[in-house]
Amino acid sequence: MPDVSGSSDEEDEGLFSLDPEADGEARITGVVKGKHIVTPGELVTSDSTWMRGHGTYSVGTSTYSSVAGTITRVNKLLSVTPLRGRYVPEVGDHVIGRIIDVGTRSWHVDIGAKQAAVLMLGSVNLPGGVQRRKSESDELQMRVFLKEGDLLNAEVQAVFTDGAASLHTRSLSYGKLRNGYFFSIPSSLIIRSKIHTIELPGGVDLVMGVNGYLWLRKHTQQLGEQGVSITRLAEEAGWEIYSDENEYIAPSIRETIARYANAIKALEYGEVGVSEARVIAAYEASKEYKGVGDMVENDAKRRIAQQALVFIQ
């Protein structure tokens, strides 16, 4: 075959040799190691004892990467985590979603994944309590509970074989969202945590979906916090859980919500993972800017993201 040459971007020149030596060495032990980037079509290992997970495929006994990303090993399972990608739902994840479609016995919910999630009528609390049976009239008035555009938080109950999620809101901390503001960041930036509703300084709550969808709202006493037994509450849960009405929200709270939103967007700009501590740190760092609107400038975002990191350390 003839040789081919060409000119390419000068600054790239150094990258052509992809350290064949290092690669060779790593393959002796079976797998390319560490935070090394693998790209589609690259041989990951020719050792057939590995189990092949996401982001890989096999030809014969060899395993190749199918995405550009880093190698993850859990016991004998080998997978490649892409650098970028959509949210992949897992059972137990807390997510925020938006209703895109109302069906006969279920809702379709956008959660930023490959497919829309399903929320079955049987997986929500209806006014009248847990023990209440879902009747035919409930099927007819599904739009009364949740309609197109409505936002809710929920838990991933199951994941189907094709990757689609099914959700449930059978807890008082789940359900329709109100009294606040919605925005989203890439799901890869969310640091998973057991707590998904964070009470922040300044009278604001952050509801954090693992899928990168976020809801900032005025802090309100949640039903569960009033010291009544949960079962009783669930039974008493009335129509208000599906209410569209906001409570009165003071202008100062609205400003605090805007400040938190900008602080989180600053973290996103700096590609800093978002956790409770980081959000509070970024909020504190943002106080340097008197006007909330000053935080939209790129310099300000960069600075806040940096400061949030320093603060944590």
Added chain:
Amino acid sequence: MSRPEIYSPEGLRIDGRRWNEVRHIKCAINTHPASSDGSSIIEQGNTKVMCNVVGPAEPTSSSGGGGAKSNTNSFANENKVTLSVKATVAPFSTIDRRKRSGNDSRIQEMCLTIQHIFEEAVMGHLQPRSQIVISLYILAQDGGMLQACINAASLALIDAGIPMYDYVCACTAGMHDTEVLLDLNRLEENDMPFLTMATLGATRKVSLMQLETRVGVDKLEPMMAAAMSGCHYLRQIMDAQVRKHGKNRLARVGA
């Protein structure tokens, strides 16, 4: 005015390249993070193509192939992903302004070609009931539009984290008398028979071979050999860019 010489006796082409040199390549990925799942820009010589990939996502009526399809989700495939390719040729991309209508048959055919290529390269069985929309924007044309589109789409799909068997890389090769010329510009394309070839990675697996002009059978093989090694060379450059981006990204997120 004398006609410019396509290939001089000294072995130089109009733009000063040798027969086996590809044009200057510049490519970048993740150029439009806010508006797409994956994106890329590629410049091969003076040809410039931008690509946005959205998906895999729930199929919607508005993003359906060209928007002309039915407004139901009926074209969601239960077994594998639905790919749709759209190309916008900027009216200012050619020397003389030309407004192409959206349903120009040549452009539609090119979209279909690209769709078929990537239906093979993307591991579509992993994303059933979902859709990937590849939008191509041809901003400047100086030969090799199809190859630039394929390369741009390849990069954008990788940026989107969509599983693929390998890069799909494309390159053209032409035959001037008895000389093979690699990666033609517009003047050369108009002057000689040429083919566009796409390979799956640096292998001998050909995913596209397109030849639209008449050429002697004996000349086909050297053209194909040249185009194939051109593809392999392009894969190297594109791969280097993806790795560079990946390293930068890891360095930032890890910090």
Added chain:
Amino acid sequence: MPLSIAEENYLSTSLSQKPPCRPDGRDPHTFRPLDAAAGILPATNGSARIRLCDGGECIVGVKAEVEVCGGKPVEVQCDIAGQLNNSPLQSFLCTTLESAVRNALPPSHLSISNKYTYKLYIDGIILDHVSHPLTLLSMTIFLALLNTRLPTLITEDNTDENDEIGLPQFESDWQQSRLLCDDWLPPLVQLAVVAGRNVFVDPTGEEAAVSDGGILAIWHQSKVVGLRTVNTRDSSRQVFNVKSVATAVDVLTQTSREVENALRKVVAST
């Protein structure tokens, strides 16, 4: 995708209260940061690209073609990603901007000879838009026109014989070309949205969706030369207070001047 009722209420109350609170805390008269570049496409007479921080992006190329006098001097066309040709939004953008540019353009600037003239083809591609694309497209066209150069004529004499020979001859050296905008500035069309008594420039998509409606102002030679209401939401609730319209004119006058200066700096630096 529609907003939920609670979201919509939250946003519209925030915007219409005194003083208003935008979701990103911006001052009503402040633009979001944007990324602008001119002269990006060598094969055009003038070109520009503008990218907003929400992902909205527009690329404009200007081509000057030699044509026989008598036709339209300017043609504006645009492609909007994800929309079919001849969508209402597309024709609104094209007609608004075409007439704005045509009215602002001094006719002598395009003429070549008695018989021939330049015709400006301004083509925009809107790759993505979250907010209303009018301001975005207008700013990109402004930049591209500032960047536009026309080749100079070699055949100076405008005699009739010359016309019979055929097309006029031009200097092939690009260094010798002249700027289209040597002693005039292109127009700017800016959109503001109204919520109650408040007026906001550079509205985001969600702001426009909950606003009472939009007002566009055509700005040329330091004056507002045109005004129109624009529907920015699906429902037909588009009623403004007269005072809001007056405020909008004031606000747009002020911000158009700032935008004009900022964009001129972009071209000066390239």
